[in-house]
Amino acid sequence: MIKIYNSLTKKVEDFKPIHEGTVSMYTCGPTVYSYAHIGNFRTYVSADIIYRTFLVNDYKVRYIINLTDVGHLSDDADDGDDKVEKMAKEEGKSARDITDFYIKRFLIDYEKLRIIKPKKFTRATEYIKEQVSLVSELEKRGYTYRTSDGVYFDTSRFEKYGELSGHFAEDILEGARVEINPEKRNPTDFALWKLSPKDEKRWQEWESPWGIGFPGWHIECSAMALKELGQTIDVHLGGEDLLMHHQNEIAQSECATGKEFVHYWMHAAFLKIDGGKMSKSLNNMYTLEDIEAKGFDPLSLRYFYLSGHYRTSLNFTWEALQSAQTALKKLYQVVEGYSPIQEETFAKDYLSRFMDVVNNDFNMPQALATMWDLLKSDVSEQTKICTLLKMDEVLGLDIESHVGMTIPEEIVNLAETRNTYRRNGIWDKADQLRKQLEASGYLVEDRGDSYKIRRRI
Numbered sequence: 210m211i212k213i214y215n216s217l218t219k220k221v222e223d224f225k226p227i228h229e230g231t232v233s234m235y236t237c238g239p240t241v242y243s244y245a246h247i248g249n250f251r252t253y254v255s256a257d258i259i260y261r262t263f264l265v266n267d268y269k270v271r272y273i274i275n276l277t278d279v280g281h282l283s284d285d286a287d288d289g290d291d292k293v294e295k296m297a298k299e300e301g302k303s304a305r306d307i308t309d310f311y312i313k314r315f316l317i318d319y320e321k322l323r324i325i326k327p328k329k330f331t332r333a334t335e336y337i338k339e340q341v342s343l344v345s346e347l348e349k350r351g352y353t354y355r356t357s358d359g360v361y362f363d364t365s366r367f368e369k370y371g372e373l374s375g376h377f378a379e380d381i382l383e384g385a386r387v388e389i390n391p392e393k394r395n396p397t398d399f400a401l402w403k404l405s406p407k408d409e410k411r412w413q414e415w416e417s418p419w420g421i422g423f424p425g426w427h428i429e430c431s432a433m434a435l436k437e438l439g440q441t442i443d444v445h446l447g448g449e450d451l452l453m454h455h456q457n458e459i460a461q462s463e464c465a466t467g468k469e470f471v472h473y474w475m476h477a478a479f480l481k482i483d484g485g486k487m488s489k490s491l492n493n494m495y496t497l498e499d500i501e502a503k504g505f506d507p508l509s510l511r512y513f514y515l516s517g518h519y520r521t522s523l524n525f526t527w528e529a530l531q532s533a534q535t536a537l538k539k540l541y542q543v544v545e546g547y548s549p550i551q552e553e554t555f556a557k558d559y560l561s562r563f564m565d566v567v568n569n570d571f572n573m574p575q576a577l578a579t580m581w582d583l584l585k586s587d588v589s590e591q592t593k594i595c596t597l598l599k600m601d602e603v604l605g606l607d608i609e610s611h612v613g614m615t616i617p618e619e620i621v622n623l624a625e626t627r628n629t630y631r632r633n634g635i636w637d638k639a640d641q642l643r644k645q646l647e648a649s650g651y652l653v654e655d656r657g658d659s660y661k662i663r664r665r666i
């Protein structure tokens with residue numbers, strides 16, 4: 210049984226799918242106007258662990274990640290420039306050039322981190338028709354009003370507003386630092402459709418019953434999730450900054466369909482840098498490319514992510530990344546000394562301990578600890594490697610390609626010479642070479658006349 214912390218009920222709950230044996234899952238993906246940074250990828254790796262866990266538990270998963278290529282404004286609400294249009298202007302390119310380029314870059318890093326691809330990456334601009342008809346449906350049901358710059362959702366009409374985000378109109382009004390659009394009826398109201406500025410032609414704009422314009426940021430996720438996954442979905446994920454965005458998704462979707470939108474809301478905590486926020490101005494917003502340029506393996510970053518629980522913020526430092534890389538290389542070294550699988554045999558106790566912690570709200574630090582316990586145990590090598598590869602279906606550390614890799618020739622030669630001494634009863638020389646091998650990180654285990662070389666942990 211999988212247990213999930215549901216941000217809506219603020220409780221750990223048993224996972225019960227809508228349809229037995231299948232899971233529908235949606236993750237809010239990147240806004241593709243710039244490079245995704247290692248903070249963003251922490252969220253996608255968390256989502257990947259969750260996806261993999263469902264797969265390992267034999268669920269069939271219908272999984273969607275969206276690509277926001279329109280409508281995300283620079284203040285995350287309804288004012289400011291569209292991030293994509295702004296970048297297009299700055300770089301003298303078309304919006305499509307910008308989004309195509311950053312989608313391509315995103316997918317390269319995505320693969321390097323061994324994040325499994327969803328059934329579909331949905332692009333917001335390919336679902337304009339669905340977004341327009343969703344807004345029309347909300348209008349028909351009386352949840353919207355028009356202003357001089359677009360169509361807005363009236364949050365006072367949705368009783369459950371604030372249940373997920375804890376944001377209520379009064380609080381926002383009290384804490385408002387920015388001037389609230391005077392045409393809004395409630396501070397929490399948000400744009401469903403925005404009209405293009407009269408004096409300016411946008412790269413991306415469409416006809417609609419309300420005039421030429423573009424969809425608000427929140428409506429895309431509702432439209433794509435409803436179209437691809439149905440009116441009620443099992444799991445919806447995103448970073449912890451998206452509570453308000455998700456609250457708006459709930460409002461739009463539930464008011465349009467009259468059904469509950471999502472059963473399990475999940476939010477991944479942020480990656481911090483040196484204890485603080487990542488930001489362009491502090492020059493500490495690293496990409497995977499920056500990590501690689503410093504000689505790190507992308508999977509060391511993945512290992513580093515796994516060292517924290519997805520609901521706890523994780524602090525990135527170069528030292529912490531170095532420790533993750535050291536641990537990962539040690540893991541690879543150990544399995545390099547193993548022979549590839551000849552027969553399937555599992556260490557059931559370790560595997561069930563591993564699945565228990567993974568299934569208990571995806572506790573990856575404990576999962577890694579269980580993996581190391583297995584490696585240090587006296588379970589046979591074949592059983593270890595089979596069990597490890599099964600664990601790696603969740604971890605995604607590419608252990609398989611390191612199994613049975615060659616041991617350096619000089620080590621093989623040393624072990625061979627030692628074995629000759631041993632077989633001829635020249636114990637002192639054999640012992641001396643054993644010590645030399647151990648100092649180089651290898652153990653020899655005698656097996657009759659033969660022997661086995663292993664990496665030391």
Ligand code: AMP
Pocket residue numbers: 237238239240241247248249250251252277447448449450451477478479480481487
């Ligand atoms: P964006 O491209 O800004 O729309 O963000 C894409 C995803 O990354 C969203 O799910 C965000 O919540 C998430 N995200 C943004 N910054 C961070 C961070 N520092 N740590 C973890 N996730 C983040």
Ligand code: ZN
Pocket residue numbers: 236237238430454
């Ligand atoms: Zn979303």
